[in-house]
Amino acid sequence: MTEISADKQMKERIQQLKQYGMIIALVVIYGVFAFMTDFKNTAPMNINNLIMQNSYVIILAIGMLLCCLTGNVDLSVGSVVAFTGALAAIMILDYSVPIPIAVIATLFIGVIIGIWQGFFISYLGISPFIVSLANMLVFRGLTMVILNGQTKGPLPPEFTQIGAGFLPQVFVNIGGTKLELIALLVGIIVSIAIIMMEINSRHKKAKAGFKIPSIGVSIIKLIVIICIINFFTIKLALYMGLPVVLLIMLALILIYGFITSRTVPGRQIYAVGGNKKAAALSGIKTDRVMFWIYTNMGLLSALAGVVLAARNASATPKAGDMFEMDAIAACYIGGTAVAGGIGTVTGAVVGAFIMGVLNNGMSLLGWSVDVQRVVKGLVLLAAVAVDVYLKQKKKG
Numbered sequence: 001m002t003e004i005s006a007d008k009q010m011k012e013r014i015q016q017l018k019q020y021g022m023i024i025a026l027v028v029i030y031g032v033f034a035f036m037t038d039f040k041n042t043a044p045m046n047i048n049n050l051i052m053q054n055s056y057v058i059i060l061a062i063g064m065l066l067c068c069l070t071g072n073v074d075l076s077v078g079s080v081v082a083f084t085g086a087l088a089a090i091m092i093l094d095y096s097v098p099i100p101i102a103v104i105a106t107l108f109i110g111v112i113i114g115i116w117q118g119f120f121i122s123y124l125g126i127s128p129f130i131v132s133l134a135n136m137l138v139f140r141g142l143t144m145v146i147l148n149g150q151t152k153g154p155l156p157p158e159f160t161q162i163g164a165g166f167l168p169q170v171f172v173n174i175g176g177t178k179l180e181l182i183a184l185l186v187g188i189i190v191s192i193a194i195i196m197m198e199i200n201s202r203h204k205k206a207k208a209g210f211k212i213p214s215i216g217v218s219i220i221k222l223i224v225i226i227c228i229i230n231f232f233t234i235k236l237a238l239y240m241g242l243p244v245v246l247l248i249m250l251a252l253i254l255i256y257g258f259i260t261s262r263t264v265p266g267r268q269i270y271a272v273g274g275n276k277k278a279a280a281l282s283g284i285k286t287d288r289v290m291f292w293i294y295t296n297m298g299l300l301s302a303l304a305g306v307v308l309a310a311r312n313a314s315a316t317p318k319a320g321d322m323f324e325m326d327a328i329a330a331c332y333i334g335g336t337a338v339a340g341g342i343g344t345v346t347g348a349v350v351g352a353f354i355m356g357v358l359n360n361g362m363s364l365l366g367w368s369v370d371v372q373r374v375v376k377g378l379v380l381l382a383a384v385a386v387d388v389y390l391k392q393k394k395k396g
Contacts, residue, residue, distance in 0.1 A: 020221060021335075021386075022333065022334055022335055022347060022350045022351060022354065023224060023225070023228075023350055024224075025354060026228075026350055026353055026354050026357065027224070027228070029354060029357050029358065029361075030357050030361075032361075033357065033360075033361030033364070033365075036361065036365060037361060037364045037365060040364050041357075041360060041361055041364055042235070043235075044235045044236065044238040044239035045239055046360070046364075047232060047235040047236060047239070048235075048236060048239045048240065048243065049360070050356055050357070050360050051232075051236075051243055051245070051246055051249075052163065052164065052243055052245060052311060053311075053356065053359075053360070054352060054353065054355070054356035054359075055163070055243075055245040055246075055248070055249055055307055055311070056081065056304040056305075056307050056308045056311075056323065057323065057326045057327060057330060057352050057355065057356065058249050058252075058330075058349055058352045058353075059248070059249065059252060059300055059303055059304040059307065060077050060081070060300060060301065060304050060323060060324075060326070060327035061326075061327045061330035061331055061334075061348040061349065061351065061352040062252050062253070062256050062300060062345060062348060062349070063077070063296055063297040063299075063300035063301065063327075064077065064297070064324075064327040064328055064330070064331050064348070065256075065260075065331050065334075065336060065343055065344075065345060065347075065348040066256075066260075066269055066293045066296060066297070067128070067293060067294070067297060068328070068331045068332070068336045068340065068343060069260075069269050069270060069272075069273040069336065069340050069341065069342075069343050070269065070272050070273045070276075070289075070290065070293065070340050071273055071338075071339055071340030071341075072128040072129065072290075072340070073128070073129065073132065073324075073328050074117075074128065074132045074294065074297050074324065075129070075132040075133050075135075075136045075324050076117065076132040076133075076135035076136040076138075076139060076301075076324070077132075077297065077301045077304070077320070077323055077324045077327060078136070078140075078320035078321060078322060078323035078324045078325075079135065079136045079137075079138075079139035079140040079143065079320060080110065080113055080135070080139050080298065080301035080302065080305065080320075081301055081302075081304045081305040081308055081319060081320035081323055082139070082140065082143040082305065082315075082316075082317065082318070082319040082320040082321075083113075083139040083140075083142055083143045083146075083305070084106050084109060084110050084113075084301065084302040084305030084306065085106075085305035085306065085308050085309035085315045085319055085320070086143050086146055086147050086152060086305075086309075086315040086317075086319075087105075087106055087109060087146070087305075088102050088103065088106040088159075088305065088306055088309055088315070089152040089153065089155060089309055089314065089315035090146060090147075090152060090315075091105060091106070092155060092156065092159060093152060093153075093155065099156070099158050099159050102159075103162070103306055106302050106305065106306055107299060107302045107303060107306070109302060110298045110299045110300075110301055110302020110303070110305070111295060111298055111299050111302070112298070113135075113139070113298040113301070113302070114294050114295035114296060114297055114298020114299060114301075115291075115295050115298070116135075116298075117131050117132065117135055117294045117295075117297075117298065118290065118291035118292070118293075118294040118295050119291075121290050121291070121294055122287040122288070122290045122291035122294075123287065123291075128290070128294070136324070143317055143319075144317050147315065147316070147317050149317055150317075151314050151315070151316045151317075152314060152315045152316075153312075153313055153314025153315065154313045154314055155309065155310065155313045155314060155315075159309075159310055160310045160311075160313045161244060161310070162244060162245070162248075162306060162307060162310035163244075163245055163306075163307045163308065163309070163310030163311030163312075164243075164310060164311050164313070165243070165244045166240045166241050166242060166243055166244060167182060167241060167242045167243075167244060167247060168182070169182065169240065169241045170182055177238070178238075179234075179237045179238060180236070180237040180238075180239075180240065180241035180242075181237075182241055182242060183233045183234075183236045183237035183241045183242050184233060184234065184237045186233055186242060187229055187230045187232075187233030187234065187237075188230075190229055190233075191226045191229060191230060194222065194225060194226065194229075195222060195226075198218055198221075198222055202218065245307055245311075248303075248307070249349075252300075253345055253346070253349060256345045257344075257345040257346065260344070260345055261344075265289070265292070268284050268289050269289060269293065270341055270342075271284055272284065272286050272289050272290070272340075273337075273339075273340030273341035273342075274340070274341035275341075304320075304323070305319075305320070308320065326352075326355055326376075327352075329351070329355055329376065329379075329380045329383075330348055330349075330351035330352035330354075330355050331343060331347075331348045331351060332351070332380060332383050332384055332387070333351035333354055333355065333379065333380060333383040334346075334347030334348045334349070334350050334351025334352070334354075335347040335351070335387070336348065336351075337387060338384055338387060338388070351383075354379070355376065355379075358372070358375060358376060358379065359372060359376075362375065
C-alpha cells in the first residue's frame, strides 16, 4: 500500500514538474542573462523589442503546436511567411491595394496554401514531413521569383503599425516617473482574471471529486505568474505602452487555448496524437482533423508574414529563414511530447519566450549567430531528453 502511494506521489510530482518547469526555466534563464548583461535585458525598450521581435515566432508556435500534437511538424512555415509577406508588400506598393484589403487577401492566400498542403497530407496520404519539406522549397523559390531577388519597401506607416505600432496611449506622472496608464491597468486586470480562473478551476475540480493541488502550490504558482505579467506591463508602461502585436498574440492565445481545451475539435487533435488508429476506430475522421490543422497553419503563417513585413517595413527574399526551427523548438521546449498527444498553448508560448530570451540575451552579449544556433540546438536537445526521461519515469 505504501509503495502504491509513493508511486502515485512520484507521478504527480513529475506532472507538476512538466507543468511548471518551463515557467521556472524561463525566469532562471532571464535572470542569468540579466546578470551577464548588467541588466541591459531588463530595460523597457529591450522588453518592448523582445515582444515585437518574437511575435511572429509565437504566432507560428501556436499553429505548430497543433501539428506537433499529432506527432508531425510543418517545415514550410518560414517560406510561407516570406511568400505571404512579399505578396502583401507587392499588393500595397505596386498595385495600390488598400491596406485592409491587402491584409485580408494575404490571409486568404495563406488559407489556400494550407488547403494545398492539407490535400496532399489528408487525401493522398503523403507524409506531412515530405509535403512540408517540398513546399518549403517551393515557396522559398516563389518568393525569390516575385521579388526578383530584391527587397520590396518601404511600406507605409499605416501598414507598419501592425507590427511596430502601439495601442492608444494615456501617459500619467506617478512619483516623477512617466507611465503609460493602459499598460498598467491591463496588468492589474489580467492578474485579477488569473486569480479568479484559478479559484474557479479549484472549485470545479473539488466539486467533480478530482484531486486538487495544495493551496500553497496554487499560491506560489499565482505569485510567480502575476509577477511575470506585471513585470512586463510595468516595463512596457515605462516605454510606449502596449504594442499592437501583443494584442494579436493575446487574442490568439485565448482563442487557441479555448479550442484545444474546451472544444470537440481540440479533443480530437489530442486523440489523433495519442493513438491515431484508436481515434479512427472511435469515429474521429482523422484525415479531416489533419486537413484543418494544416489549413490553420497556412492561415497563421500568413498572419506571421504580415506581422514580419510590418515590423521590418519591407519584404525580403530571406525573410522567415529558420522560423520553422524556432517554432518547432518552442513547442518541444514548452513541454509538447515528441510523439504527440501532450502539449498546451501556454507551454508553446513559454517555449517561444525562452527561445526569444536566449536570442535576445546572446545578442546583447555580442555572441555570433553561429554560437547562438549551437546554444539553441543544445537547449532543444535538452528539452526533448527531459521529456523522454520523464516519460520513462512515469512508466516506471
